[in-house]
Amino acid sequence: MQRREFLKSTAALTMAVALPGTARAGAVFAPEPGAWRAVDLATKITIEKPDGKMQAWIPLPSVTASEWIRNGETTWTGNAVKVERVRDPEYGAEILHAVWKDGESAPAIEVISRVAMRDRDIDLSKPGKARFLSGAERKLNLEGTDLIPVDGIVKQTSDKIIAAAHANSDIEKARAIYNWVVENTVRVAATRGCGIGDVAAMLKSGNLGGKCADINALYVGLTRAAGVPARDLYGIRVIPSRFGYKSLGAGSANVTNAQHCRSEVFLEGFGWVPVDPADVRKVMLEEPPRNLPINDPKVVAVRKALFGAWEGNWVAYNTAHDVALPGSTHPKLGFLMYPQAERASLMLDCHDPDNFKYGITAKEVKSI
Numbered sequence: 001m002q003r004r005e006f007l008k009s010t011a012a013l014t015m016a017v018a019l020p021g022t023a024r025a026g027a028v029f030a031p032e033p034g035a036w037r038a039v040d041l042a043t044k045i046t047i048e049k050p051d052g053k054m055q056a057w058i059p060l061p062s063v064t065a066s067e068w069i070r071n072g073e074t075t076w077t078g079n080a081v082k083v084e085r086v087r088d089p090e091y092g093a094e095i096l097h098a099v100w101k102d103g104e105s106a107p108a109i110e111v112i113s114r115v116a117m118r119d120r121d122i123d124l125s126k127p128g129k130a131r132f133l134s135g136a137e138r139k140l141n142l143e144g145t146d147l148i149p150v151d152g153i154v155k156q157t158s159d160k161i162i163a164a165a166h167a168n169s170d171i172e173k174a175r176a177i178y179n180w181v182v183e184n185t186v187r188v189a190a191t192r193g194c195g196i197g198d199v200a201a202m203l204k205s206g207n208l209g210g211k212c213a214d215i216n217a218l219y220v221g222l223t224r225a226a227g228v229p230a231r232d233l234y235g236i237r238v239i240p241s242r243f244g245y246k247s248l249g250a251g252s253a254n255v256t257n258a259q260h261c262r263s264e265v266f267l268e269g270f271g272w273v274p275v276d277p278a279d280v281r282k283v284m285l286e287e288p289p290r291n292l293p294i295n296d297p298k299v300v301a302v303r304k305a306l307f308g309a310w311e312g313n314w315v316a317y318n319t320a321h322d323v324a325l326p327g328s329t330h331p332k333l334g335f336l337m338y339p340q341a342e343r344a345s346l347m348l349d350c351h352d353p354d355n356f357k358y359g360i361t362a363k364e365v366k367s368i
Contacts, residue, residue, distance in 0.1 A: 127269025
């Protein structure tokens with residue numbers, strides 16, 4: 001990105017703050033804590049062309065935040081000879097690890113997790129007595145990962161954003177970076193899955209395009225580099241948006257391709273605050289009639305809400321980075337949001353349905 005373009009984009013942020021008041025009736029996106037909704041989230045895996053040692057790893061809902069998500073029972077059925085729940089020691093991400101006997105003719109497993117969720121909306125004008133972030137938690141959510149470094153070009157870019165916005169407090173820094181990411185990124189429909197999330201590569205190339213795992217990782221990296229704890233939450237959309245946004249909810253009970261990464265920033269006096277610049281860009285690209293300008297009322301309403309709120313139609317799996325799959329000799333995953341499987345020591349491509357067949361459904365139920 002050229003310096004002139006950088007300064008132009010940051011200077012535009014002040015003007016953007018006034019836009020939400022222009023939203024017309026009908027362009028409403030206003031999540032607020034209320035009734036809980038629950039789903040049975042079912043993941044079914046079948047390994048085609050079975051050969052040699054076969055195993056699979058299914059991410060389980062394991063984020064603990066009782067004010068907006070409550071995890072119920074997880075059950076499974078299938079013909080694996082070994083099935084166990086494994087917890088990542090650093091991030092607490094839970095994984096169901098299934099292993100089949102060599103030569104199993106039709107390896108299959110179905111996992112069902114019941115989860116309840118509700119909207120979030122944090123009043124950022126009224127700090128309260130939010131829970132304390134321990135030293136270990138603060139360190140974990142400030143340090144770099146393989147794909148999200150917090151030094152080099154990431155730190156340099158973060159410093160420029162903060163300086164251009166004259167941001168001093170953590171909330172000012174977090175908001176300035178949110179606005180910059182919204183202004184400067186673009187959602188690219190051709191991106192495989194949810195993207196890779198290689199933040200340094202994005203900044204070095206100047207190509208700030210991708211999907212949620214790219215755009216929200218950029219937010220997290222820039223925010224951590226500014227000294228403010230932040231994290232990605234990897235999950236899946238399970239229910240349509242009650243505000244009528246087709247792009248921000250599950251389109252049907254089949255949610256196989258509805259994975260979505262959100263993010264949070266930790267602000268003293270408020271705790272973990274929901275932030276999702278990637279969904280602002282998704283609305284711009286996908287919300288009918290598509291390719292909406294940034295000052296369209298539908299975009300303005302979402303942009304205003306998604307710094308401090310999000311809709312409870314999404315299940316969080318985990319916040320983990322650099323995930324080592326138990327029992328696998330393959331390199332660590334940058335994040336775990338999709339089912340994974342291995343056949344004859346070959347890791348199957350979770351974005352290749354011809355060779356790795358799985359399906360995910362979400363059925364709304366009355367209670368957890």
